[in-house]
Amino acid sequence: DAKTTQPNSMESNEEEPVHLPCNHSTISGTDYIHWYRQLPSQGPEYVIHGLTSNVNNRMASLAIAEDRKSSTLILHRATLRDAAVYYCILRDWNAGNMLTFGGGTRLMVKP
Amino acid sequence: KAGVTQTPRYLIKTRGQQVTLSCSPISGHRSVSWYQQTPGQGLQFLFEYFSETQRNKGNFPGRFSGRQFSNSRSEMNVSTLELGDSALYLCASNLEGNTEAFFGQGTRLTVV
Numbered sequence: 348d349a350k351t352t353q354p355n356s357m358e359s360n361e362e363e364p365v366h367l368p369c370n371h372s373t374i375s376g377t378d379y380i381h382w383y384r385q386l387p388s389q390g391p392e393y394v395i396h397g398l399t400s401n402v403n404n405r406m407a408s409l410a411i412a413e414d415r416k417s418s419t420l421i422l423h424r425a426t427l428r429d430a431a432v433y434y435c436i437l438r439d440w441n442a443g444n445m446l447t448f449g450g451g452t453r454l455m456v457k458p
Numbered sequence: 459k460a461g462v463t464q465t466p467r468y469l470i471k472t473r474g475q476q477v478t479l480s481c482s483p484i485s486g487h488r489s490v491s492w493y494q495q496t497p498g499q500g501l502q503f504l505f506e507y508f509s510e511t512q513r514n515k516g517n518f519p520g521r522f523s524g525r526q527f528s529n530s531r532s533e534m535n536v537s538t539l540e541l542g543d544s545a546l547y548l549c550a551s552n553l554e555g556n557t558e559a560f561f562g563q564g565t566r567l568t569v570v
Contacts, residue, residue, distance in 0.1 A: 443514050
């Protein structure tokens, strides 16, 4: 499985933008980049996914490098509710719905 | 619409026993996946079922098994429980295709 590398933790101030980086240098052509987050005491929840182009949704934006070897999840205005572990996952579109989670980035948001 | 439902939410079992966990996916979702989450190993994929067939399997011993019924509900079974099986077991359902996975709240299993 293609692997991802993320910082263990990051800190942000409330209402400021947050950029969460992810490296995936061994990404293959059939890998989608998915982001999930896990709030305390809850199951993971989907945030966003993309293949080659940058993507936006109501929760976040995903910026994908031109060579696809890295990506950045952008939270435009962090709130206390965004404190969670964020996982960057490569999902092979030929391999069903299996998700291979790494260690993720623990985001702490300061008021 | 109703989310993914896992039962029971909490369970305490003794070493050597077996346990069955249940997962009801979102209506219309035919893919169900199971994950184990522990502080030491993080979130690890167990298996995925689609239309009653196991489609993917993670690297777990044969004591871990699952099945899916015609209504897409899924069960996973762990036999001969060990202390190390204590974990949060999460179930996720998907529509087919490269879509988002919806996770349940999990079943917290404690083996004593």
